[in-house]
Amino acid sequence: MRISVWVPYDERRLRRTLQFILRPQMKRIRIMGGVLIVLGLGVLALDPSTAVAYGIVVLGLLFVFAIGPITVARSVRMQSNVIRDGFHMTLDDEWATMSYPLAESRFRWAGLDRIIETPEVWYAMFGKMQALTIPKDPMTDEQRAEFAAFVDGLRPAWK
Template sequence: MQISMAVPYDEERLRRTIRFILRPQLKTIRVLGGVLAVLGIALVALDPADPMSYGVVVLGLLFATAIAPITLARSMRLQSPVIKDGCRITLDDEWVTVAYPLAESRFRWAGLDRVIETPEVWYVMFSKIQAATIPKEPMTGEQRREFAAFVDRLPAVGGRSPSRNRR
């Protein structure tokens, strides 16, 4: 397999990628927020005069609703300006190479954890928080089929097969 494509910077795709990577951690925070809010409501019901009870409710609501958007916005602001120039992604039998004008990242398929396919992209996960986003839009139909077939043929990694989940 040898696929190479120019990928323009897409802020919305970057936002979806960050949201995808942070989703497990943010889900835990939302659940914790819900638990705190319910606990706070129970405390208010037991003693409406206790101001700390209201603080627990507010903290729970903050965790449940505001932390995710704040974290996403902060993560977007922390991205290097280098990525705004777009990149060239090259996929071959051994490597995923993402090359920006001022930086380059290479990942061996041998280190792959899993591949998650969505209608717009493939998330090629090398750990729980490290992923390469392979967009489908710049690929031809033949390249998409070739890459999908390649992912299906990948050998087991660390004693397990890299899952190819569809979302």
């Protein structure tokens, strides 16, 4: 297999990737927020004049609704300007290579933990927090089929 495509910078794809990576941590934070809301409402039911209970409910609401979007927005802002020019992606039987105008990243398939497919991309997971996004849009139908067959061949190695 040898697939080579140009991938333009797409902030929406970057945001979706960050949301995907942060999903397990955000789930825990939302659960903690729900617990805080229930706890705060319980205290308010006992004594509506308790100011701390209102603070607990507000903190719970922040945990449930605001922490995720704030974290993703900060993560997008913290990305290097190097990635904003797009990159050339080369996928072969041994490596996944992303070549930016000022930097290059290479990942050996042997280090792959798993690949998760969505309608828009494949997420090649190298550990729990390292995801390589392989977008489907820049690929031709033949390239997508070739990569999907390659992924199917990798599955026994990382299951």
